Amino acid sequence: MTTVQLKQKSMLGLKDLAREEIEAILARAAYWEQEPSKVNPVLQGKFVANMFFENSTRTRFSFEVAEKRLGAEVLNFSAAASSVQKGESIYDTVRTLESMGIDAGVIRLKPIGVLAELAEKIKVPLINAGDGNNEHPTQALLDLFTMRKHFNSLQGLNVAIVGDVKHSRVARSNYWGLSKLGANVKFCAPPNMKADDLDVPYVTIDEALGADVVMMLRVQLERHESGMIKSAEDYRTHYGLTVERAARIGKHAIIMHPAPVNRNVEIDDELVEHPQSRIFAQMQNGVPIRMAVIERALNG
Known part of the structure; x- marks a missing residue:
C-alpha cells in the first residue's frame, strides 16, 4: 500500500x-x-x-x-x-x-x-x-451523525460546547468537523480552561443555553489536585447543566455529552435521560x- x-x-x-x-x-x-x-x-x-x-x-x-x-x-x-x-x-x-x-x-x-x-x-x-x-475523530463523527439525525442538516446549526475545552480532544474534533459541515461553534469555559490554539468565540453559560445543541464536556476531576477547579460543587454552580438551566434551553434543542458522565457535576442526574438528551443515542x-x-x- x-x-x-x-x-x-x-x-x-x-x-x-x-x-x-x-x-x-x-x-x-x-x-x-x-x-x-x-x-x-x-x-x-x-x-x-x-x-x-x-x-x-x-x-x-x-x-x-x-x-x-x-x-x-x-x-x-x-x-x-x-x-x-x-x-x-x-x-x-x-x-x-x-x-x-x-x-x-x-x-x-x-x-x-x-x-x-x-x-x-x-x-x-x-x-x-x-x-x-x-x-x-470517531467521537466527533458520531456526534455529527447524532445531530444530523435530529436536525437533518448541520448548515447554520448553533452548537455550544461547554467545559474544559483546553484539555478536550472531543471539543477539537467536533470544532473541525462541525465547521466543515457549516455549523456555528461557540465555546463556554472557565478562564483557565480555554484553548488558546483555536480561534473560536467564547460565550457565557447563559448564552450557551440559547444554542440548538448544548454539548457538555466531562470534567476531569483529577484536575482538582492541580487546583484547576475548586470543587465539583463549585464547577456545577458556575458551569454545570443544572435542571434550572436546562429549563431555559429551546424546546427544539438537544443536550449532548461524550461520556462518561460525572452526574451532578457537569450535568444533573435527571437530565442524562431527559427527553431532550441524546447521550445514550450518541453511544x-x-x-x-x-x-x-x-x-x-x-x-x-
Whole structure:
C-alpha cells in the first residue's frame, strides 16, 4: 500500500479531512444503521488490533462491536497487561503487531504527536481512538451523525460546547468537523480552561443555553489536585447543566455529552435521560460510525 493510500484509509483526525470524506462516512454509517443483520461479514479474514495505551470502556467496546459486526477477527490489547509496563515503547508494540500480520490498528494513547509519527512508519491503516488532548475523530463523527439525525442538516446549526475545552480532544474534533459541515461553534469555559490554539468565540453559560445543541464536556476531576477547579460543587454552580438551566434551553434543542458522565457535576442526574438528551443515542450511534470508519480503512 502506498503512503497516499495509507493516508486515505487511516483516520487520524478531522482537522485534515475533507468535507466530502466526512459526508461519505456519515452516509455509510446511515447504511449500517439500517442493516437488519447483526453480523455482515464484509471483513471476514481481516485482523484488527485494538491497541489501548490509555484506559477506555465505551470507545473500546464500541470499536469491538463494530469490528465483530463486520466479521473481522479482533485482537484486544491493553497496556496495563502488556510489555509497555516493562518499558517497551509504543512504537515497538505497534510494530510487533504489524509484523504479526494485522490489517489495521485502532489506537488510543496519551502522548500528543506519537500517533502522527506512527502513521509515517507503520504500513497498515491506523484509526485514532483518542490521542492526548489532540483529537478524537470517531467521537466527533458520531456526534455529527447524532445531530444530523435530529436536525437533518448541520448548515447554520448553533452548537455550544461547554467545559474544559483546553484539555478536550472531543471539543477539537467536533470544532473541525462541525465547521466543515457549516455549523456555528461557540465555546463556554472557565478562564483557565480555554484553548488558546483555536480561534473560536467564547460565550457565557447563559448564552450557551440559547444554542440548538448544548454539548457538555466531562470534567476531569483529577484536575482538582492541580487546583484547576475548586470543587465539583463549585464547577456545577458556575458551569454545570443544572435542571434550572436546562429549563431555559429551546424546546427544539438537544443536550449532548461524550461520556462518561460525572452526574451532578457537569450535568444533573435527571437530565442524562431527559427527553431532550441524546447521550445514550450518541453511544448507540458510535457503532455504525465506527463500522463505516473500519470498513473504509480495510475496503476503501
